[in-house]
Amino acid sequence: MRKSHPIRRAVLAGAATxxxxxxxxxxxxxxxxxxxxxxxxAAPQQTAASQESPQGGSGQQxxxxxxxxxxxxxxxxxxxxRLTLSDGKxxxxxAVQAPKGGLSDQKTAMSVPKLNQEAVAAQSAQIDxxxxxxxxxxxxxxxxxxxxxxxxxxxxAAGGSGSGGGSGSSSGSSAQARTVTGNVAQxxxxxxxxRLTLSGGKxxxxxAVQAPKGGLSDQKTAMSVPRLNQEAVSAQSANIDxxxxxxxxxxxxxxxxxxxxxxxxx
Amino acid sequence: xxxVYEQQAPPVPIxxxxxxxxxxxxxxxxxxxxxxLWWQNTGSVVGTAGRLTGAGRIAGLLCGYxxxxxxxxxxxxxxxxxxxGSDRVSRWHAMAGRYTVxxxxxxxxxxxxxxxxxxxxxxxxxxLTVVLDYPEMIKATLGTVILFAVGVTSMRAVRRRxxxxxxxxxxxxxxxxxxxxxxxxxxxxxxxAGNPLAQGFWYALYVGVxxxxxxxxxxxxxxxxxxxxxxxxxxxQEARGVWSVVVQGRRLDELGAxxxxxxxxRFLADGLRWTSTPYSLSAPPRPTRLxxxxxxxxxxxxxxxLLRPGTRVWAEGPYGSLxxxxxxxxxxxLIAAGVGITPLRALFETLPGEVTLLYRARSxxxxxxxxxxxxIARWRGARVLYALNGADGSRPRLTPGALHGAVPELADxxxxxxxxxxxxxxMYEALRAAGIPDRRIHHExxxx
Numbered sequence: 001m002r003k004s005h006p007i008r009r010a011v012l013a014g015a016a017t018x019x020x021x022x023x024x025x026x027x028x029x030x031x032x033x034x035x036x037x038x039x040x041x042a043a044p045q046q047t048a049a050s051q052e053s054p055q056g057g058s059g060q061q062x063x064x065x066x067x068x069x070x071x072x073x074x075x076x077x078x079x080x081x082r083l084t085l086s087d088g089k090x091x092x093x094x095a096v097q098a099p100k101g102g103l104s105d106q107k108t109a110m111s112v113p114k115l116n117q118e119a120v121a122a123q124s125a126q127i128d129x130x131x132x133x134x135x136x137x138x139x140x141x142x143x144x145x146x147x148x149x150x151x152x153x154x155x156x157a158a159g160g161s162g163s164g165g166g167s168g169s170s171s172g173s174s175a176q177a178r179t180v181t182g183n184v185a186q187x188x189x190x191x192x193x194x195r196l197t198l199s200g201g202k203x204x205x206x207x208a209v210q211a212p213k214g215g216l217s218d219q220k221t222a223m224s225v226p227r228l229n230q231e232a233v234s235a236q237s238a239n240i241d242x243x244x245x246x247x248x249x250x251x252x253x254x255x256x257x258x259x260x261x262x263x264x265x266x
Numbered sequence: 267x268x269x270v271y272e273q274q275a276p277p278v279p280i281x282x283x284x285x286x287x288x289x290x291x292x293x294x295x296x297x298x299x300x301x302x303l304w305w306q307n308t309g310s311v312v313g314t315a316g317r318l319t320g321a322g323r324i325a326g327l328l329c330g331y332x333x334x335x336x337x338x339x340x341x342x343x344x345x346x347x348x349x350x351g352s353d354r355v356s357r358w359h360a361m362a363g364r365y366t367v368x369x370x371x372x373x374x375x376x377x378x379x380x381x382x383x384x385x386x387x388x389x390x391x392x393x394l395t396v397v398l399d400y401p402e403m404i405k406a407t408l409g410t411v412i413l414f415a416v417g418v419t420s421m422r423a424v425r426r427r428x429x430x431x432x433x434x435x436x437x438x439x440x441x442x443x444x445x446x447x448x449x450x451x452x453x454x455x456x457x458x459a460g461n462p463l464a465q466g467f468w469y470a471l472y473v474g475v476x477x478x479x480x481x482x483x484x485x486x487x488x489x490x491x492x493x494x495x496x497x498x499x500x501x502x503q504e505a506r507g508v509w510s511v512v513v514q515g516r517r518l519d520e521l522g523a524x525x526x527x528x529x530x531x532r533f534l535a536d537g538l539r540w541t542s543t544p545y546s547l548s549a550p551p552r553p554t555r556l557x558x559x560x561x562x563x564x565x566x567x568x569x570x571x572l573l574r575p576g577t578r579v580w581a582e583g584p585y586g587s588l589x590x591x592x593x594x595x596x597x598x599x600l601i602a603a604g605v606g607i608t609p610l611r612a613l614f615e616t617l618p619g620e621v622t623l624l625y626r627a628r629s630x631x632x633x634x635x636x637x638x639x640x641x642i643a644r645w646r647g648a649r650v651l652y653a654l655n656g657a658d659g660s661r662p663r664l665t666p667g668a669l670h671g672a673v674p675e676l677a678d679x680x681x682x683x684x685x686x687x688x689x690x691x692x693m694y695e696a697l698r699a700a701g702i703p704d705r706r707i708h709h710e711x712x713x714x
Contacts, residue, residue: 013365021321024301028311028320106399188309189456216454219401244385245395 067154069147071097072139076104079139081119083147084234092234093119093144099136107133113226115140120233121197121205124148177204182260184210185252189217192252194232196260206232206257212249220246228253237261286350290358293335296471300331303464307457315383322376323456329369330451330468333413333444334475336362341478342486342582348527351587352544353710360420367417370410402449409446412439430566431541441479448472487582494518496579498533499555501571507562508605508634509571510548512555513579519553521584525612526682529583531558537569542582546609548635550616559634561605588710590617593680595706599624599673601693603685604632609710610684611635615642617682622673626653626664626689664693666700677701683709 069081077099084092093116098108111133118127125145129137182194190212197205206229211221224246231240238258242250304324311320339346339359346355382392397403418424419436451468452458458465496515504510523529528546532539543566548559562568588609596619600610603626614623623643627633633652643650651672653662662668670676681697683690690711697707 009361010364014368017369021324024305024324025311025317025320028308030311189459213459216400216456217459244387245381247384 065151065154067147067151068096069143069145069150072142072146074099074135074139076107076135079136079143081140081143081147083119083144083151085151088151090120090123090148092116092230095140098140104136107136110222111136112140113230115144117205117207117226117229117233119144120230178264180260180264181209182256182258182263185255185259187212187248187252189220189248192249192256194253194256194260196232196257196264198264203233203236205229208253211253217249220249224249225253228257232257285345286354289346289350296335297328297331299467300327303327303457303461303467307461307464313383315380317380318376318383319380322373322378322380325369325376326373326451327455327457329366329373330447330455331471332362332366332369333447334471336366337440337444338475338478341475342482342585343478344482347585348587348589351710352528352585354587363417363420367413370413374410400450400454402453405446406450409443412443412446416440416443434541444472487580490521490582491580494521494581496556496581498573498575498577498579500575501573503571504559505634505636506631508559508632509562510557510559510635511570511573512557513581514555517553518551518556521551523547523551523556523584524589525550525616526588526590526609527584527586528609529556529558529581529585532580533570533573534578534580535569535573538566538573541566542580543567544585546586546612547584548608548611550612559605559608559611561634563605586710588613588682588684588708592682592708593617593619595678595680596620597675597679598622598682599676599679600682601685602626603689603693605634606684606686606689607634608684610682611639613682614639614648615646621646621648622651622679623648624651624653624672626662626685628655630654664696666696669696669700679706681707683707684711687711 065085067083067085069083071078071080078097079095079099080097082094082096083090095108095112095116098112100108111130114130115127115137119125125141125148127137127141127144129141177197177199180196180198182196184191184193191210192208192212193210195207195209196203197207208221208225208229211225213221224243227243228240228250232238238254238261240250240254240257242254301324304320304327308320308323311317336359339355339362346352378389378393378396381396382389385392385395387395397407416437416439419428419433425433452465458468494515494517496513499512499514501512502510525547528544530542530544532542545558545560547556549557560567560570562571586609590613598613598617598619598621600614600617600621600623602610602623607625610623614621623639625633625639630636630652633654639650642648653664655661673679677700679702681702683693683697685693690709694707694709698704
């Protein structure tokens with residue numbers, strides 16, 4: 001029975017643990033290759049964005065129009081959609097109202113970005129409901145339809161025919177549409193790869209064909225990728241905001257998006 | 267005096283090596299494997315947020331591993347209880363428990379700080395997000411609260427002020443806490459995402475520990491008590507405040523209990539039913555009888571004196587490593603203080619070779635089992651020495667010199683030591699100073 005020295009032992013254990021952890025952390029490289037490249041690519045992105053903006057951004061400015069749909073009541077709360085249209089095409093869809101509180105927050109976070117993106121891609125209210133958020137999806141489609149109706153009424157016969165048949169406009173775009181897939185960007189949590197659908201030099205759809213998976217990453221991907229897709233479509237460039245809480249995925253997304261844009265331009 | 271002991275041992279007994287140094291090595295290797303998991307999964311550590319999160323993950327992984335180890339150490343695995351010693355294992359458990367609570371605090375603080383720095387939001391906001399929005403985190407938070415409660419009720423300052431039963435039942439909640447916290451480890455642990463090997467390792471660890479607990483803490487005791495049907499046969503007073511309880515049962519030789527070992531006893535009588543207490547066998551086990559000797563120290567041990575013959579008894583054991591196979595030489599010195607005499611009384615009768623017993627007590631009235639000790643000494647030609655307080659209340663000085671004077675060839679003895687922690691520590695120092703190496707001092711001490 002050796003004499004025990006509890007204080008000495010505690011100090012030793014604490015010091016050993018702290019120095020062990022510090023040592024482990026310091027042995028790892030202090031910069032992330034993916035984010036370093038993304039940061040390095042930030043400056044060219046700026047110029048690429050400014051070059052592209054004449055066709056994307058300012059074109060949007062001249063013909064841009066915002067329409068807000070009617071409020072659709074659902075069991076869990078109201079849904080209201082606002083569309084930004086440019087030359088009769090939906091360039092941005094967003095929900096100004098969506099169910100809130102409790103589980104609804106989660107369902108809204110999960111479904112609305114996806115619905116927004118679908119609306120832009122489909123150019124109509126014929127979009128798929130997001131599974132697990134059926135009521136929100138129903139309300140969204142209802143409000144979206146009313147917004148499209150309003151925009152048709154406002155822009156007269158030409159606009160009406162342009163977006164009247166969702167199928168018509170999508171088949172029109174598919175005639176000229178092409179798909180470009182960006183390079184794979186490696187992040188700490190997995191690979192990100194972006195595929196763009198372009199129509200007439202404009203991004204009509206952005207999607208991630210690869211994104212971090214597993215554990216917390218599933219959640220972060222579900223949370224960030226739809227938003228990033230939507231941002232890519234509305235910004236028409238890789239100059240998009242990172243989604244907070246998903247910094248690595250955002251950086252990888254931007255990197256792959258930039259490479260897709262480079263390929264599309266070249 | 268002639269020795270008439272038929273089982274005379276060979277001069278140099280076979281030494282069974284204790285697995286005591288091996289187990290910590292295995293446990294540390296497991297911790298290293300857990301760190302390797304982090305190492306292999308982590309590409310780089312970027313900026314303050316990355317460092318905080320990284321440190322938080324390491325702390326969390328180690329904490330998750332330590333929780334499994336803590337539960338495993340207390341699973342009453344015979345290898346741990348009989349070869350390493352229950353007292354030692356429970357000291358390891360207490361030490362590791364304090365360390366685990368510290369890791370838990372570090373894990374929570376570092377992860378929240380790291381995530382908050384990454385998302386550029388306040389700590390409060392991030393805490394709410396983590397607890398409320400991340401999967402499995404409500405359960406994990408509940409588990410954390412329970413673990414903190416277990417930690418607080420185990421602190422010495424708190425334990426002294428609360429009842430043993432309160433501490434014990436709060437401690438039992440640890441199982442719930444570990445179960446609640448398990449989900450978030452796999453759902454959120456970056457190291458386990460998309461890594462079936464790591465997940466398999468983690469499941470094996472936890473399922474393995476759960477199986478040990480299920481088997482050795484539940485099924486084995488149930489089997490023992492169904493087989494052996496223990497009941498109180500008689501209660502005798504041995505000395506002032508010291509009582510012996512004789513327990514009868516069937517086929518007790520099949521228990522494999524050895525002199526020097528103890529059982530955890532639960533007497534199914536009012537006031538005793540809910541407490542399980544370790545008491546050493548104070549006589550070698552017989553095929554139909556076991557005897558324990560209890561000193562009235564608290565409520566529990568006092569009410570043992572009032573037990574009626576026929577009372578059902580629930581026992582778990584045998585545990586303890588203070589047995590004859592710890593000897594490395596042919597000569598043994600047994601040193602007992604107070605109620606520490608009980609396991610040594612059993613060993614005094616059965617330990618092969620040349621045996622000397624040194625019994626420390628306050629006064630002759632406090633000597634328990636005195637008559638028996640004398641009888642055994644006469645029967646096997648062994649010596650009993652008493653170290654009592656002087657008439658003026660002065661304590662006997664058990665210095666290295668005094669020990670050498672009392673026990674010839676002291677340095678060639680194995681020493682079996684059992685007594686209150688303060689006494690045992692002082693004796694250990696004196697024995698080392700008297701030239702007895704650590705490996706020949708065998709002690710058992712429960713400091714709770």
